[in-house]
Amino acid sequence: MANKVIELAAEPYPFAFDPGRCALLIIDMQRDFLEPGGFGEMLGNDVSQLRRTIEPNRRLLAAWRAAGLPVLHTREGHRPDLFDLPPAKKARGRSATSIGDPGPMGRILVRGEPGHDIIAELYPEPGEPVIDKPGKGAFFATDLHAILEHRGIKQLVVTGVTTEVCVNTTVREANDRGYDCLVLEDCVGSYFPEFHAMGLKMIKAQGGIFGWVGDSETLIGALAGEKRLMKAS
Numbered sequence: 001m002a003n004k005v006i007e008l009a010a011e012p013y014p015f016a017f018d019p020g021r022c023a024l025l026i027i028d029m030q031r032d033f034l035e036p037g038g039f040g041e042m043l044g045n046d047v048s049q050l051r052r053t054i055e056p057n058r059r060l061l062a063a064w065r066a067a068g069l070p071v072l073h074t075r076e077g078h079r080p081d082l083f084d085l086p087p088a089k090k091a092r093g094r095s096a097t098s099i100g101d102p103g104p105m106g107r108i109l110v111r112g113e114p115g116h117d118i119i120a121e122l123y124p125e126p127g128e129p130v131i132d133k134p135g136k137g138a139f140f141a142t143d144l145h146a147i148l149e150h151r152g153i154k155q156l157v158v159t160g161v162t163t164e165v166c167v168n169t170t171v172r173e174a175n176d177r178g179y180d181c182l183v184l185e186d187c188v189g190s191y192f193p194e195f196h197a198m199g200l201k202m203i204k205a206q207g208g209i210f211g212w213v214g215d216s217e218t219l220i221g222a223l224a225g226e227k228r229l230m231k232a233s
């Protein structure tokens with residue numbers, strides 16, 4: 001795709017999308033968080049709040065891939081021996097079933113288990129890095145920063161779940177490392193609609209203190225426009 005900056009409508013002001021220096025980062029679209037019968041639903045959460053993000057993410061991912069731009073996926077989870085699982089994370093929630101225990105789709109949030117994997121609709125293709133992260137933020141204890149630096153990436157389009165937990169944590173981590181983040185409101189979701197709304201407000205408040213908030217249709221439109229321009233030239 002042409003290496004020119006495109007002004008995208010966003011809040012609190014337009015995002016200067018630079019396709020040559022931007023990656024799509026899809027956070028934790030994992031079966032255990034999204035699928036009926038998974039760990040998230042087992043804890044009493046309304047997974048439909050997350051599932052509404054699948055279709056916009058699928059459309060965006062198709063357009064992003066067609067434009068030949070880089071995409072990375074993350075998964076939250078732990079080593080099968082659980083040596084990277086903080087005891088506090090294991091204990092918190094006081095649930096009868098917790099991380100590492102047998103769950104509806106294998107051991108809960110353990111790498112290699114079916115429930116830990118990414119949903120079929122957004123499954124990574126060969127050549128798309130998958131970042132396995134033990135924390136909520138995608139930069140903590142991972143090689144994400146190194147991978148982005150080696151490819152000259154300065155901007156991230158961030159989607160996935162959940163808005164106020166792993167998406168917000170990752171955007172804050174990215175902000176402190178010098179990345180500009182555009183979060184797409186229809187492509188992120190929370191089990192709690194009020195936290196979703198506030199999570200987005202927190203990002204764009206104070207002149208975009210952590211980044212920008214936009215939507216997938218605007219970005220897909222820009223990608224399509226670029227393609228038309230390239231065909232005509």
Ligand code: TIU
Pocket residue numbers: 027028076161162163165166167191
């Ligand atoms: N990916 C992510 O956000 N992990 C969580 O644990 N989220 C909750 O909202 N619990």
